């Protein structure tokens with residue numbers, strides 16, 4: 001047993017899956033769920049994801065050894081500000097948010113004396129949301145990045161690392177700004193592009209046809225992630241603004257280069273462009 005009392009604030013896909021994975025691993029005694037969505041919270045109890053529920057975060061965290069916050073990234077600091085008067089001395093607060101630099105600095109500044117904040121980001125997910133979408137294998141074999149800041153000490157980082165390892169994840173650690181620049185490229189840009197593609201095609205007017213009705217495997221595979229929660233992605237775009245803008249600029253330059261080669265009927269250039277991309281893609285699957 002690693003911890004006696006775990007409070008999960010935001011019992012959705014990530015929070016619910018974390019709770020289920022830890023229970024299955026036998027490393028947590030009692031799990032308290034907190035969520036602003038009453039129906040989702042009741043579902044998390046009826047599904048056995050948590051042992052008890054509270055609609056009040058302040059009382060929900062009382063007596064907790066560890067608090068895991070898995071709400072949209074723009075709300076994480078507000079949650080910490082709300083619960084801080086009730087955090088027991090020695091408590092470890094951690095999160096699963098997809099953006100780290102702003103979250104870690106805001107939460108570090110809000111930690112009461114004796115409490116530690118350890119930023120975290122599991123590199124696992126689906127396009128579905130809520131407790132009903134949670135499953136305990138979500139993190140198995142997937143990376144989890146920890147981004148310890150000013151209040152994280154060796155013991156708190158070790159505890160969070162052991163919890164994610166028990167949940168099946170492969171844990172690494174890095175500086176939060178470095179994390180945000182990497183995930184702007186490999187996660188936030190692809191979501192932005194998928195949403196943009198569906199937006200562009202969905203509003204395209206080709207002689208009055210509903211173009212989307214002709215979509216098949218390729219379009220659907222490529223755009224699966226555009227079915228993700230819009231509020232979650234609004235928050236990620238705003239919280240990782242600078243890094244995402246730089247990634248979008250890089251992507252726009254690549255798209256402009258492709259356009260130039262098509263416009264010039266540059267057969268060799270197009271073959272080289274597509275071959276290079278295919279080699280990168282083949283290398284990751």
Ligand SMILES: NC(=O)c1ccc[n+]([C@@H]2O[C@H](COP(=O)([O-])OP(=O)(O)OC[C@H]3O[C@@H](n4cnc5c(N)ncnc54)[C@H](O)[C@@H]3O)[C@@H](O)[C@H]2O)c1
Pocket residue numbers: 009010011012013014015034035036037040070071072073075079096097098099121122123124125126127128129130131229232236
């Ligand atoms: N979905 C993914 O693929 C994925 C992957 C890695 C990290 N994340 C991160 O995990 C976090 C949660 O994402 P998710 O996919 O589990 O979302 P989700 O919508 O499935 O769950 C979030 C839950 O938080 C609740 N909530 C929202 N604001 C709240 C508040 N102020 N107090 C208490 N509860 C609140 C919602 O009612 C919801 O049940 C986000 O920060 C996201 O960036 C998501």
